[in-house]
Amino acid sequence: MAYLEREGLTLGAILATHHHGDHVGGIPALLAGWQVPVFGPATEAIPGRTHALVEGDAIIVPGLDLELSVLDIPGHTSGHIAFVGKDLVFSGDTLFAAGCGRLFEGTPAQMLSSLDKLAALPGETAVYCGHEYTLSNLRFALAVEPGRSALLQRNEREQAKRERGAPTLPSTVAEELSTNPFLRAGEVTVRAAVEHHAGRPLRHRVGVFAELRAWKNSF
Ligand SMILES: [Zn+2]
Numbered sequence: 001m002a003y004l005e006r007e008g009l010t011l012g013a014i015l016a017t018h019h020h021g022d023h024v025g026g027i028p029a030l031l032a033g034w035q036v037p038v039f040g041p042a043t044e045a046i047p048g049r050t051h052a053l054v055e056g057d058a059i060i061v062p063g064l065d066l067e068l069s070v071l072d073i074p075g076h077t078s079g080h081i082a083f084v085g086k087d088l089v090f091s092g093d094t095l096f097a098a099g100c101g102r103l104f105e106g107t108p109a110q111m112l113s114s115l116d117k118l119a120a121l122p123g124e125t126a127v128y129c130g131h132e133y134t135l136s137n138l139r140f141a142l143a144v145e146p147g148r149s150a151l152l153q154r155n156e157r158e159q160a161k162r163e164r165g166a167p168t169l170p171s172t173v174a175e176e177l178s179t180n181p182f183l184r185a186g187e188v189t190v191r192a193a194v195e196h197h198a199g200r201p202l203r204h205r206v207g208v209f210a211e212l213r214a215w216k217n218s219f
Contacts, residue, residue: 001033012063016040016049017092018080023130037062043079053081073118075111076101082118088126088170091118096129097171098154099137100182102217108210112185119183123174134158134168137180140219144181144193144212151179185209 004011011034016024018041027038027047040046042054051059055072068083068090076093083090093101094111095118103111118127138155145151154175158168176183184190185208195202198211 001030010034010063011036013061014038014048015061015068015083015090016046017082017090017094017130018077019044019046020077020093023092039083041079041081044077055081059083071114071117073114075103075106075114078105080114084121084125087122087124088128089118089121089173091127091129093130094118095127095176095180095183096131096137097127097134097158097168097176098141098180099133099216100180100213101130103213108213109206111213112206112209115183119173119177121173123172123177125173126170127173127176128170132167132169134171135162140216141179141181143219144215145184145189148179148189154179181212182209185212 011030013036014027014030016027016038024040024046031038031048037050038046038048039051039053039059040049042052053059053070055070057070058067060067066085068085071082071084073080073082073094080092080094082092082094094114100111100115135158138151138158141151142155161168181190186205190212191202191208194208194211194215197215202208202211
């Protein structure tokens with residue numbers, strides 16, 4: 001609300017990716033000031049929701065001429081959705097810059113399949129995620145693939161952005177494919193690091209992903 005006032009903007013719509021309070025808790029207060037559509041997942045409780053969405057739905061964001069389609073991406077929560085446009089995605093708390101969300105309501109297999117959907121978007125797609133967690137995610141990514149030059153370079157780039165007070169977001173799908181360990185669970189380097197950390201061989205990509213996510217939780 002402060003941003004809208006400062007920039008002289010009017011609220012046109014609210015897009016909700018999932019039901020967590022840090023994403024939707026402010027909706028009632030916004031609706032008290034503006035009567036706007038609230039787009040959100042059909043299977044979760046979203047305050048003030050006017051449009052209940054499932055995968056395959058398409059919406060036009062009023063006032064922006066922005067067409068978005070919906071993907072179901074369960075894992076962080078069971079009804080989590082993404083909004084996908086021509087050259088951007090709002091990935092909520094599923095795909096972060098250099099990381100992924102915690103598995104509160106889903107299985108590792110569900111989360112991995114959701115991340116696969118996002119990873120399949122064109123490389124130049126801008127990734128707008130739900131939190132600025134990039135630097136701490138990169139610290140973990142560097143623990144998994146310490147010598148990876150793309151990762152070291154990205155870490156320097158993102159640190160410089162934060163030092164001058166700029167956001168690291170959005171990133172791109174191509175950048176995530178190259179440096180996000182959770183999109184790289186099928187890579188030999190990531191698997192070897194996770195097997196070493198777990199102290200046992202891991203046969204499937206889902207198993208690698210599950211151990212990787214558990215490792216991050218305790219990092
Ligand atoms: Zn969340």
